[in-house]
Amino acid sequence: MKLNSSLVAADAFEKHLINRNRKKSWGKKAAVYALMLTSMVDMFSMLVVFLLQTFSTSPEIMLSKGVILPNSLTASQVKEAPVLAISKDGNLYLDQLLVGVATKVVTNPTKLINQLNQIKNSWAKNHVGIPFPGEVNLQADKEVSSVLVSQVMAILTSGQFQAIQLAVMGIR
Amino acid sequence: MRKQVGLGKKKDLTADLNLTPFIDLLSTCVCFLLITAVWIEIGTVEIKQSHGTAAAASKKISYDLDLVYKTATNLQLNLKKNGKRVKSFKVQAPNEEVFQAQLFETIKTNVLTFKNKSIEIATATVTPKSIVNYGSLIQTLDTLRKNEIVNIGILSAKGN
Numbered sequence: 001m002k003l004n005s006s007l008v009a010a011d012a013f014e015k016h017l018i019n020r021n022r023k024k025s026w027g028k029k030a031a032v033y034a035l036m037l038t039s040m041v042d043m044f045s046m047l048v049v050f051l052l053q054t055f056s057t058s059p060e061i062m063l064s065k066g067v068i069l070p071n072s073l074t075a076s077q078v079k080e081a082p083v084l085a086i087s088k089d090g091n092l093y094l095d096q097l098l099v100g101v102a103t104k105v106v107t108n109p110t111k112l113i114n115q116l117n118q119i120k121n122s123w124a125k126n127h128v129g130i131p132f133p134g135e136v137n138l139q140a141d142k143e144v145s146s147v148l149v150s151q152v153m154a155i156l157t158s159g160q161f162q163a164i165q166l167a168v169m170g171i172r
Numbered sequence: 173m174r175k176q177v178g179l180g181k182k183k184d185l186t187a188d189l190n191l192t193p194f195i196d197l198l199s200t201c202v203c204f205l206l207i208t209a210v211w212i213e214i215g216t217v218e219i220k221q222s223h224g225t226a227a228a229a230s231k232k233i234s235y236d237l238d239l240v241y242k243t244a245t246n247l248q249l250n251l252k253k254n255g256k257r258v259k260s261f262k263v264q265a266p267n268e269e270v271f272q273a274q275l276f277e278t279i280k281t282n283v284l285t286f287k288n289k290s291i292e293i294a295t296a297t298v299t300p301k302s303i304v305n306y307g308s309l310i311q312t313l314d315t316l317r318k319n320e321i322v323n324i325g326i327l328s329a330k331g332n
Contacts, residue, residue, distance in 0.1 A: 075215020142307030170215030
């Protein structure tokens with residue numbers, strides 16, 4: 001162990017003064033900080049690589065509130081289309097707007113059919129000469145009865161929405 | 173004194189990289205990618221409700237498959253040819269996980285190699301039941317798709 005010669009040679013008072021000076025110098029902080037650029041650039045590069053890997057260009061659809069989608073291993077890519085959702089509490093939504101209680105809509109589907117016809121007509125106006133693809137995204141909570149889903153699908157089919165895409169959570 | 177050819181003035185081999193634009197670019201990239209990142213991946217299972225289009229010509233013999241739910245973990249598979257039932261298979265299990273595994277095996281070993289011949293399923297129709305929830309129905313559709321049965325329709329059943 002290397003001893004400080006000044007501290008060894010001094011008497012008690014001198015030691016006290018030396019220590020006081022030292023403590024004063026400890027309190028002083030450097031005004032300029034050195035930034036560790038190498039680690040920062042490393043971190044940024046790793047973050048960019050990770051985010052680029054998870055980057056997706058597929059279209060996104062809004063997930064309705066109160067809908068927990070079932071998982072699927074064979075999920076395909078989502079296509080942009082009107083979204084019909086059946087929530088866990090039994091409400092039916094078309095493009096985030098409430099249509100009514102699903103069980104009642106199934107028995108009296110006039111309101112839903114009218115709204116679907118409006119979508120179809122507006123599509124026909126914007127795409128003159130192109131046949132209607134009849135695509136619709138159907139979101140349903142995983143606890144909802146499969147019969148209710150099939151009945152809603154029957155209404156969609158009767159309204160020329162035959163390409164039904166059941167929304168699921170894709171598992172990689 | 174004679175000048176040495178090709179040696180000239182020695183260049184400094186250590187080059188300083190200007191880090192400021194590099195960090196700027198990385199920060200911009202990180203911000204853009206974080207904003208556009210998709211954390212929940214929503215997929216779709218396509219259902220074909222109509223039988224309008226003709227199937228492509230194939231060397232394999234083409235059949236139709238009906239899946240009729242009895243309970244949530246009890247299903248009857250009806251193999252049909254030209255609308256007539258050829259063979260029935262029953263799949264029954266104590267829980268959902270075992271049920272899906274058994275369904276996969278039945279389709280693979282009994283249906284797709286019917287009478288020791290490789291057959292093709294043109295369309296599969298699932299008849300749901302009210303006690304079967306939508307999550308279980310999707311699992312069944314998943315099992316069909318895993319067996320390369322992609323033309324799937326869901327029959328509109330009454331509330332029973």
